[in-house]
Amino acid sequence: MALYRDRILTVFSLFILFSFLTYADSNFGHYTLRILQNIAIFITLAVSYNLINGVAGQFSLGPNAFLAVGAYTSAIFTLSPEEKLRSFIIEPMLWPLSVISVPFAASLLIAGIVTALVAILMAMPVFRVRGDYLAIVSLGFGEVFQVLANNSMSITNGSLGLKGLYPYTNLWWSWGICVFTVFCTVRLVNSSYGRAMKAVREDETAAEAMGINAFRIKTFAFAFSAFFQGVAGGLLAHLITTISPSLFTFMFTFNLLIIIVIGGLGSTTGSIIAAILITWGGEALRFFEEPANLFGFQYDGVPGMRMVLFSVILILVMLFARSGIMGRSEFTWEGFLGWIKNKLSAMKV
Amino acid sequence: MDLSFALQQLVYGLTVGCLYGLLAIGYSMVYGVLRLINFAHGDLLMVSAYIGFFGIVIFNLPWPVSFAGAIALTALLGILIDRGAYKPIRKSPRINALITAIGVSFLLENLALVTIGGRPKSFPTPQFVSGSIVIGDVSIPTLSVWVFVVTLVLLAICMAVVKRTRIGMAMRALSRDMETVMLMGVDKDRVISFTFALGSALAAAGGIMWSMKYPAVEPFMGVVPGLKAFVAAVLGGIGSISGAAMGGMILGLAEVFIVAVQPEWSGYRDAVAFFLMIVILLTRPTGIMGERLPD
Amino acid sequence: MDLLLDINGLSVFFGGVQALTKFSIQISRGDIIGLIGPNGAGKTTAFNATTGRIRPSEGSVFFCGQKITGWSPPRIARSGIARTFQNIKLYEDLSVIENVMIAAHSSVSYSFIEAILGVGRYSRDETRIKSRAYELLELMNLGEVASEQASSLPYGSQRKLEIARALALDPKLLLLDEPVAGMNPTETREFGEFLLTLRDNLPIGVGLIDHDMSFVMEVCDMIRVLDHGIPIAWGTPSAIRNNPEVISAYLGTDFNGTTVKHAKN
Structure with a gap:
């Protein structure tokens, strides 16, 4: 019964989201729509990042690299042969990449698969030893990716980057993928696979004594999370239409880290809420870094100001509010309805 | 590759290696004692470079004063970071300390960006380190000689402190077993502060020599050396001081020689460290000198 | 024999x-x-x-x-040797029932794709794991605290939960x-009797x-x-x-x- 009610409520709220997006699509300006798409992409990234860092408890710092791999893969597969010929001026593109061109959806799928494979390759050395190394190797991989992308001219076009991507990504693509990611992740976390991930997070020795192959489940979580980060990379590439190796800095990872920490490490709901807050808030705080004229005073804008603020927030949350917004709890209709009932009865009194 | 060319590369490699090593020791010691990857460690290199720069250029202080000041202040900052950011969460899961460390690293970098600006400042190289000594076909930059000597002296001091002094022995004991040390009545926090101070001082010394070698001081200059130094610490077996120094040397030599042998690979120089790290993780997970750590 | x-x-x-x-x-x-x-x-x-x-x-x-x-430890566990630990290793942040359900992971036959789509062997396996977990909790007298957080249990119950979890592996x-460290004499005696019954009722x-x-x-x-x-x-x-x-x-x-x-x- 409750299951039935929850399904109806979920479908209903998806319908509301759909109506809102339809309204937004025809009434909101370009800038607002861009922010809405950023929010969707960041939810996708944060939810999948939370899976490996929060649910499985393996501290990866690699999403920027996975984003880059996904963005490049998808871009390479959608660019038309003519565009490739035009762009690759220093060294021609490697055959058969130079003649391949697939539909956007296929390119996203390929991007996800390639990124997941990269994650599995990384996991092999890393998860064999203690978990801390993952942080450094995944961080290092971001650097290695930049080096590789800058040097493999015939695949990535080096530092020139890839230009002229068709802006396939729109409100529907970004939110569609976002909902799909959240759906897959939530279902996975609630299955035995999710429980095994949590077991490894809580106590690896005990998990192994219960027959859980920790190495396998960690690698799986890592690849699963990388898949969606790769897809998000494809979305991002076709949103901004020009990509280069220097675009995917550690800053992306840092922003995502703040999101999952503020949302509550391990809570998918928290990741979603915080992704909205931080993406939107980050836009709102942009004025700090841009020149402005305040009441006749010329304000030059200080680059780095937002990052100072964000890092202070991150440290403060870790020191004083470690469980973030949601702790490790998740949204349920049961809890939500109870909460509303409480509010209503409080209002009556 | 003829001999003098090889020797020349050896000089270059050892110079960079010494700097990686100095930075790696701090990582290794802190990890040994707290099992924490102190992400902010590399940024101490940047802080020390700025302090040195301001001492000389803005306050017109003599070299020795300015450098000593940079080292002392950086050591102090190391202690403050630990007390302010890491100590309150000593008991919580390691992942939390790691996140805090990343926050501290970003805070230092962006504070520098906001207060000083992103434009690189050119570090004034003192007279006594310029020029070079030529032996046969091999030219040894005076700076390299200084780097070797300073590194060896600091390493010797560091080893002596850790091996012979009471606090050093407490430090080693702490890196083996935290509970036992507490029972023995050693003030744990003092030992940890000392570890941070020592590691930060070495990073500071490395930072000053780094900025003489690559004289551009900017807010993010510590990131890549910091990452590589951590790799060096892993190479040498994390937790071991001599291992960290050796890891630094190996990394420095590997970077220089790979480019020397295959000049067309020069673009991949910054990736060498991580390939080495992966090879090490696959073959000798505890590093070259390391013992197996208890889990 | x-x-x-x-x-x-x-x-x-x-x-x-x-x-x-x-x-x-x-x-x-x-x-x-x-x-x-x-x-x-x-x-x-x-x-x-x-x-x-x-x-x-x-x-x-x-x-x-x-x-x-x-x-490897997981392979040995799956072959039928379950164990508990001297210093109780529960998944403290998870609920009591989840602790037990985790041990049944190796008996799960559905793939992650079936889990996501909620089709195939998913429902059947999940129902089986869940009812088995409840059964084991009842057996250890922990049925009433099934949805509580494992770390909130008193020491003696944590020991029992660890045994319930071990049994969920269906060990030989x-x-x-x-097992009785930290239990009082009454609990210890009860546990002894329980162990004998367990041996008589299960092929272990x-x-x-x-x-x-x-x-x-x-x-x-x-x-x-x-x-x-x-x-x-x-x-x-x-x-x-x-x-x-x-x-x-x-x-x-x-x-x-x-x-x-x-x-x-």
Whole structure:
């Protein structure tokens, strides 16, 4: 019964989201729509990042690299042969990449698969030893990716980057993928696979004594999370239409880290809420870094100001509010309805 | 590759290696004692470079004063970071300390960006380190000689402190077993502060020599050396001081020689460290000198 | 008689120190075998070497006729050896029922794709795992706290939960590391009775370590005594009780029949 009610409520709220997006699509300006798409992409990234860092408890710092791999893969597969010929001026593109061109959806799928494979390759050395190394190797991989992308001219076009991507990504693509990611992740976390991930997070020795192959489940979580980060990379590439190796800095990872920490490490709901807050808030705080004229005073804008603020927030949350917004709890209709009932009865009194 | 060319590369490699090593020791010691990857460690290199720069250029202080000041202040900052950011969460899961460390690293970098600006400042190289000594076909930059000597002296001091002094022995004991040390009545926090101070001082010394070698001081200059130094610490077996120094040397030599042998690979120089790290993780997970750590 | 575990001449070195020397033991279906000895005698080391946590330097472990020496801990667990830990290793932040359900992970036959789509073997497996977990919790008298957080349970219940979790693996052999440590005499007696019923009702063998001598003497069919990693005696409880070598190993501790207070608590 409750299951039935929850399904109806979920479908209903998806319908509301759909109506809102339809309204937004025809009434909101370009800038607002861009922010809405950023929010969707960041939810996708944060939810999948939370899976490996929060649910499985393996501290990866690699999403920027996975984003880059996904963005490049998808871009390479959608660019038309003519565009490739035009762009690759220093060294021609490697055959058969130079003649391949697939539909956007296929390119996203390929991007996800390639990124997941990269994650599995990384996991092999890393998860064999203690978990801390993952942080450094995944961080290092971001650097290695930049080096590789800058040097493999015939695949990535080096530092020139890839230009002229068709802006396939729109409100529907970004939110569609976002909902799909959240759906897959939530279902996975609630299955035995999710429980095994949590077991490894809580106590690896005990998990192994219960027959859980920790190495396998960690690698799986890592690849699963990388898949969606790769897809998000494809979305991002076709949103901004020009990509280069220097675009995917550690800053992306840092922003995502703040999101999952503020949302509550391990809570998918928290990741979603915080992704909205931080993406939107980050836009709102942009004025700090841009020149402005305040009441006749010329304000030059200080680059780095937002990052100072964000890092202070991150440290403060870790020191004083470690469980973030949601702790490790998740949204349920049961809890939500109870909460509303409480509010209503409080209002009556 | 003829001999003098090889020797020349050896000089270059050892110079960079010494700097990686100095930075790696701090990582290794802190990890040994707290099992924490102190992400902010590399940024101490940047802080020390700025302090040195301001001492000389803005306050017109003599070299020795300015450098000593940079080292002392950086050591102090190391202690403050630990007390302010890491100590309150000593008991919580390691992942939390790691996140805090990343926050501290970003805070230092962006504070520098906001207060000083992103434009690189050119570090004034003192007279006594310029020029070079030529032996046969091999030219040894005076700076390299200084780097070797300073590194060896600091390493010797560091080893002596850790091996012979009471606090050093407490430090080693702490890196083996935290509970036992507490029972023995050693003030744990003092030992940890000392570890941070020592590691930060070495990073500071490395930072000053780094900025003489690559004289551009900017807010993010510590990131890549910091990452590589951590790799060096892993190479040498994390937790071991001599291992960290050796890891630094190996990394420095590997970077220089790979480019020397295959000049067309020069673009991949910054990736060498991580390939080495992966090879090490696959073959000798505890590093070259390391013992197996208890889990 | 149905031989489950057959350990022959197992030795373990830790950096030059011999933690276990030529340890041998046989556990058959229906047996409850005790492993006792003073602190540091190598009892937990023997468990760790059996379950793959430590690689033995020599000797072999056979389980159900199959050589399992060198297997990884999860593989050994899946082959049918479940264990509990001396210092209780629960998944503290998870609920009681989740703790038990996790141990059934290896019996899950659905793929992650089936889990995401909610089709195929997913529902059937999940229902099975969940009802089995409830069954085990009921068995351990933990049914009422199923949805509470594991770390909120009192110590005695945490021990019981750990055993419920071990049973969820459907083991053939159950290794209990100090199962009654921290329990009061009433709880200990109840647990002893429970263990005997369990042995009578399930086709399993039990190996257990404990410092509570009266408990060990009460429930075990045979007892192996270790001292400084060396097996010094093997026999029935009454034989062990009167073995002079055992008594001298325990010299200074109150051995004969009464509860020895566990040093760690």
